[in-house]
Amino acid sequence: MDAMDVDAALFDVFGTMTDWRSSVSAELAVVGARTGLTADWAAVTDDWRRLYRPYLGKVVTGAMPWRSLDDLHRLMLDEVLPQHGLGALGEAERVDLVGAWHRLRAWPDAAPGLxxxxxxxxxxxxxxxxxVGLLARLTKHAGLRFxxxxxxxxxxxxxxxxxxxxTAAxxxxxxxxxxxMVACHPDDLEAAARVGFRTAYIPRPLEWGPDAPPVKAPAGVDLVAEDVPALARVLGV
Amino acid sequence: MDAMDVDAALFDVFGTMTDWRSSVSAELAVVGARTGLTADWAAVTDDWRRLYRPYLGKVVTGAMPWRSLDDLHRLMLDEVLPQHGLGALGEAERVDLVGAWHRLRAWPDAAPGLxxxxxxxxxxxxxxxxxVGLLARLTKHAGLRFxxxxxxxxxxxxxxxxxxxxTAAxxxxxxxxxxxMVACHPDDLEAAARVGFRTAYIPRPLEWGPDAPPVKAPAGVDLVAEDVPALARVLGV
Incomplete structure (x- = not known):
């Protein structure tokens, strides 16, 4: 592709621009310390996130009516907590933890690249x-200028x-x-490509933590860049 | 009201944050110079803008199906140009002029206040x-960070x-x-207040040019501030 032959760059946020795993794990650990509960907080986070695609998939297929991601995060959390012996966690803590997804840290290159x-x-x-509200709060909190x-x-x-x-187009x-479309998730890029978007892949090998198996770079993307400033360079800006 | 007792501040843009009159007049003058046409460009701009409320009102009342503001600006422009002896203006110039509303200059206090x-x-x-697209382009062009x-x-x-x-809420x-809700237009603030928003009035005495009659400050707003930095001070931020 002609490197500059687009007018907009749209970014996936969870994983591509922000480190949800370490951010949510840290908030879980704080809530644990406050309430005297213990668990493998990274494992809780991973299990919470593993419910993400199944739950969102129910909405996409029409099996579940549309609900906000905050509402879905709450349903997933209520399912995950008892699996880790955390069923005693109260209402206020659960509300607080759903809000953890509004307070994710950005990957270090994301803000300067933007x-x-x-x-x-x-x-x-x-x-x-x-x-929209989650994203406005998250991007402001994380210093991500869009x-x-x-x-x-x-x-x-x-x-x-x-x-x-x-709809975005x-x-x-x-x-x-x-x-x-810029993302670290092949399925997001493939779906964007199917409706005619150009695609850029940014690998985020630490998305699922340092012990996660390596992610294979997807075939058929228009660009691959190691981070957001590298993407800007490849785009010639 | 408790000065800080809100979580978000939403701003009107045309008039409140940007000087549409001098910006659009300047672009009209450039197109005039390029095409050899002459007119009172400020008067053309004012007449174009005077059609704004009647046209948008047709959509609000359901008399006209929803169309983008770009489309409505084009319909208004096509109505105004012949009134000023500018009916000869071609398609490319008309498309360009509709885009002038994407390139408005901000009032000098707007960007630092934001x-x-x-x-x-x-x-x-x-x-x-x-x-959304117009606003993304305009705020980027004008240096307005939202x-x-x-x-x-x-x-x-x-x-x-x-x-x-x-919908915004x-x-x-x-x-x-x-x-x-922050605006220089009383009707915008009154409508926001009717659904329960708090309201802040920022006068923009130059919106319609230096010879326009003074605008009366609306009654019943929660705050009045002379400009956006003054609003920030009143809000205690």
């Missing part, structure tokens, strides 16, 4: 399963539903091929 | 009749339809009384 892109001619945005916050919520669905990508008044 | 608010705990956002871009487009209507304000997952 600043570079902000000062280019490209429109930058999120395209995340997080809701020109706009786009969410699967605006299509009342979740990725990888094609309507999520097409419609709101930006851009043809899909003028938009670059 | 930076102050960005580093507060308040979520900042647009709440404008401009579309935490999120919210638009009447997301309610498929226009201000002062209550659904516009309620729903997307932010906030009760209306936790949101401050």
């Amino acid at each position: 600043e570079i892109l902000h000062y280019s001619r490209l429109i930058t945005g999120t395209l995340s399963n997080g809701g 020109d706009c916050v786009l969410s699967a919520e605006l299509a009342k669905s979740y990725k990888t539903d094609p309507q999520v990508y097409l 419609g709101l930006l008044a851009l043809e899909p091929h003028r938009i670059l | 930076e102050i608010l960005h580093y507060s705990r308040l979520i900042t956002g647009t709440l404008s009749n401009g579309g 935490d999120c871009v919210l638009s009447a487009e997301l309610a498929k209507s226009y201000k002062t339809d209550p659904q516009v304000y309620l 729903g997307l932010l997952a906030l009760e209306p009384h936790r949101i401050l």
Whole structure:
């Protein structure tokens, strides 16, 4: 592809721009210390996150009516806690922990990379399963500067539903091929490509922690970059 | 009101944060110079803007199906140009001029005021009749940093339809009384207040140019501030 032949770059957020695992584990550990409960907090986090795709998938297939990601995170949490002997955790703690997903830390390259892109001619945005409010809070908390916050919520669905990508393109008044989807998840990029988006893969080998098996780079993407500043360089901005 | 008792501040954009009149007049003058046409460009701009409320009102009342503000700006422009002897202006120029609303200059205090608010705990956002794409381009062009871009487009209507304000509150997952609407237009603030928003009035005496009659400050707003940094001070951030 012509390196600069897009008008917008839309970014996945959970995993691609933020380190959900260490952030949520740390908040779980704080709640544990406060309540006197102990567990393998990284394992709780991983199990919580493993329910993500099954739950969102129910919404995409229509098996469950649309609910906000906060609501779904709560349902997943209620399912995971007893599996780790944490069923005694109270209502206030559960509400607090759902909010942990609003307070994720960015990967160190993400904020400086977005600043570079902000000062280019490209429109930058999120395209995340997080809701608009969650994303506004998260990007502000994490220091991630985007020109706009786009969410699967605006299509009342979740990725990888094609309507999520097409709704974003419609709101930006851009043809899909003028938009670059940036993610560390092959299924997100494949779904974006199916509706005509260009795609960039950024590997995040630490997404599932240092002991996770290596992720294979997806075939068929337009660009691969090691991090966000490298993406800006490849895009020629 | 308790000065800090809100979680988000949403801003009107055309007039409140940007000087549409001098910006659009300047672009009209450039197109005139390029095409050899002459007119009172400020008067053309004012007449173009005077059609704004009647056209948007047709959408709000249901007399016209929803169309993007770009499309409505084009219909208004096509109506105004012949009134000023500019009917000969071609298609490319008309498309360019509709885009002038994506390239408005900010009032000098707007960008520094938004930076102050960005580093507060308040979520900042647009709440404008401009579309999401228009607003992403405009805020980037004008250097206006918002935490999120919210638009009447997301309610498929226009201000002062209550659904516009309620849709924004729903997307932010906030009760209306936790949101401050900031505008220089009394009708915008009155509509926001009717659905429970708090309201802040910022006068923009130059919105319609130096010879326009003074605008009377609306009664019943929660705050009045002379500009955006003053608003930040009043909010205690």
